[in-house]
Amino acid sequence: MVAKGTYTPGERVPSIRQLSRQLRVSVNTVKAAYVHLEDRRIIEARPQSGYYVCPSLPEPPREPDIGASGTAAFNPAEVDAGGLVMRIMADVMDPGRVQFGAAVPDPALIPAEKLNRMLAAESRRFREESTGYAMPPGSLRLRTQITRRMVRSGCTLRPDDIIITTGATEAVFLALRAVCSPGDTLAVGSPIHFNFLQLFQSLGLRVLEIPSSPTDGISIEVLEKALREVPIRACLVISNFNNPLGICMPDERKRRLLALLARFDVPLIEDDINGDLPFSGRRPLTVKSWDTAGRVMLCASFSKTLAPGYRVGWIAPGRHFEAVIRQKLVTSIASATPTQLAVAEFLTSGGYARHLRAIRKAYRAKTAQMADAVGRAFPPGTRVTRPTGGFTLWLEMPRTVDSLALYGLAREQGITIAPGRIFSTTDRFGHCIRLNAALFSEKTRWAVEAVGRMAHQLAGDGPAQDSTD
DSSP: OTTTTSSOTTOBOOOHHHHHHHHTOOHHHHHHHHHHHHHTTSEEEETTTEEEEOOOOOOOOOOOOGGGOOGGGOOOBOOOOTTHHHHHHHHTTOTTSEEOSSOOOOGGGSOHHHHHHHHHHHHHHTHHHHTSOBOTTOOHHHHHHHHHHHGGGTOOOOGGGOEEESHHHHHHHHHHHHHOOTTOEEEEEESOOHHHHHHHHHTTOEEEEEEEETTTEEOHHHHHHHHHHSOEEEEEEOOSSOTTTOOOOOHHHHHHHHHHHHHTTOOEEEEOTTTTOBSSSSOOOOGGGGOSSSOEEEEEESTTTTOGGGOOEEEEOGGGHHHHHHHHHHHTSOBOHHHHHHHHHHHHTTHHHHHHHHHHHHHHHHHHHHHHHHHHHSOTTOEEOOOSBSSEEEEEOOTTOOHHHHHHHHHHTTEEOEEGGGGSSSSTTTTEEEEEGGGOSTTTHHHHHHHHHHHHHHHTTOSOOOTTO
16 A cells, blocks of 8 residues: 555554454554564654654765864854845745745645634734734733643743744844854854854854754764863754754753753753644653753744744743843834734634644655655765654755755756755855755655756766765
């Protein structure tokens, strides 16, 4: 059935007990058959979830060469984001393009009608409040709902611990403004979300890139060496379903990261924008959940899960609360009130929990199916990450493939991709790209295949070549 396409990559297959009843065979027989299928990489088991069809994935990216990160690597860099990022962001506004370049959710999965009804209803219900300033820290009802949801991430926050922002980008911006000054050095996991690099540049910050594992996240070992040798003012990580790698830091490493930064008294800015999007199992914990000293500044938003256009984000800045409030007041005064009211009602009604169950299933399938298409279309030697949440894929191609050239060729065909060079101040990711799996479907499969053919062309279409050779 998998071979015939009845079950596609990422889809759940019948449970052991269900198949036992259907085929009238013993549970042990089905277990043995499923073990056989697992060994052949046809299906895979997911804890507390069941069995799923495996995509035809290439090898995952190699671990970074930590041994090569000596003193010479600890040279904080000036940031020059350049015009390429602006061009890619402009491409997002073009409805005629296949949008694999920007990490935006699938518009078909946004509950637009429900949200807009709530927006209208709440604006009528709170007529005066909806047209006035929701002065910082923002809507109390929304902050209360956020604290209740964040219990799932291990955080015991109070509504008064949270400040509403205009998206997660503003939350990170305010956090940086609160703890950093121009010329300060910021440690970040590398590769890093390209929009953050623009923030760093606008604030005059120097960036120290710490290599990230495609399975475990930022290298704590290298970060410790850097903290001993470089005056680092703050550290920024995307701990859960990192953009662009898609990985979720293991809990043990999250605890180690917090303990390390506490030793050096360095604040942590934690971006958890994708934390509500695990493919299976419970919502992952945040580093903030172990923070008893207010050192972690937790940032998030509803842009990846509900509606990016509503621009509803938030920050729990811990000991830096007053500094962030001041920065919010001088930066934007307040965030839009009507959208805060609508999101608060969506959370209160239980609609958000039901919505998350649906989109998690959809993004799990889309990511697996796009990875499968990449494995079939791209040159030998291409490696693909194994995200466990979110909806981005990171590809390492043979080093002969220039991602900027690939971006240009794809753009000519009406397809956007994100070249690896914009995720770093260096050129170490020049052979990498990030793809947005949220917009993958049978209607856009052709675009993956087209980019794969272009990558073959740039690779010279020679024999299989390892991406790290």
